[in-house]
Amino acid sequence: MLKRGVFLGKKGQGEMEEEVYSTLIQVAILVFVLVSLGLYLKSVRDNTVFEKIYLSRDIALLMNSIYAAPENIGYVYAAGETNLTKFTFKSQENYVVVNDKNSISNQEMFYKYATDLSFHEEFPLIEESKILTFVKNDNTLKVGTEGTGKLNALICQDINTKSSNWKTKVIIDPGHGSDINKPDDPGDVGYSTDAVKESVFTTQVATALKSFGYMLTRDYNYYLPLRDRISAAKNSDVIISLHVGNYSQDKNIALAFVSAESLKKAESRKLACLILNIFMTQFNFESIAIVPVFHSELLPDDPKQILMQDKIAVFLEIENINNKASVKALKPSEIASAINDALNQYYG
């Protein structure tokens, strides 16, 4: 005969015991369910599956775009408000693979992109980086975390241009020109702001180049018609025409125009490439580019007519006149020195 206790009710042995066990099991199940739900909610809250899918697709599309672009490209990818440091990135058999190194599931998300087999691609495992950088230069695409580096350093064509006694074959053509003291001077100031006048700037660069031993189409600031410039350059092998650009945006850029139809287009492009690369190294240009010129599209009085088709000719637009601070900061003597260096490299 058992005495009545905690698990013994009045009505008989085991009745209370049964109810308590039943309740305990139910409570245990409930706790298990609630804990499971809590853990699930936590995993959902911490889950970065959307970000991983988003990043893998976004980067794959970016890779496609970069491969599609015809020119050299440098791109810094920061993904807006998404913190990239907690993700890892790599490329695996044409897939961008993104993972979250802190996630419990450790599930990789991936998306396919197209490569170009003529390119050499470098996309190593990237971890704990706030940015991804994409640099396409020549036939190489590098994905990394460093700055885009010498992003706009153009690849200059490897053609033999060595020569001696070349200085006398080069003529510098300072664009525009205006002499206010001459009553018969029609005046062509070019682009001008209160800070800089194009004709003055080009004359200063040209006279600095004269000190290196180059010939000039005009050696002080006066109006010189296009036909006289062409005539003055007729006996030269190389023409470098100096100008300042006029672009609506406040960017500082340097452009080199070369004839697309010239017999010397490869040589002209190489010289333009060398000049722009030195500009990029020595000055604070955001962007440089070589622009082909089609003579059929030029008006008869377009200054680019100086790009004669039987000569090595480069039409330089140095800086953007609307970027007053940058134009003002440029020193004509340094520009001249850079052009001289490029010519030395070209013929050296």
Next chain:
Amino acid sequence: MANLYKKGVVFNVLMWFFKIFFLVIVLFTLILLIRSFIVTELNVFNAESDIFIQRIMLSRDSISYYDVDIDRVYPGIIDLDKFTSATIDKVLNDSVYYGTENKKIAASFTLKDESDNVIKSITYNPDYFSRWKEMYEAQWMNGPGGVGAKAKRFEVLIKGTELKRGFLEIVVILPNS
């Protein structure tokens, strides 16, 4: 047994099962509810097909005329020499390489003259193009396993022995998953 029935034990056990079953249902409902709020799908069909078309038009290794001397691509000028079935496969398979088996994208390119007569037609990834084209024509477009298509028509210059005006029609098909 009679004792068990008397005490309602069977009833209690059945109630347990019912309660557990009910809890499981509730749990799964909650999980499904939460899952329905997690967005994991991003539709990049439009961006992807547009980039593909731009790539075909802009790539120097593709069908546009490319001047080697000045390293410039002329995207609006289609080079007939490069627009042949024999070379296009190599050109596109090299410059738009999706791996050994391309289950990602397929396209057709049709060059037409000013009167809309077909000059030449070529297909990129032809096996999957024919397969997916049938699915597209059967309107099998939604959900995983379906396909989406985009067609574009460009007014171009065709560079053969001389420059002629014409049209380039591109149809791009991508699977949904």
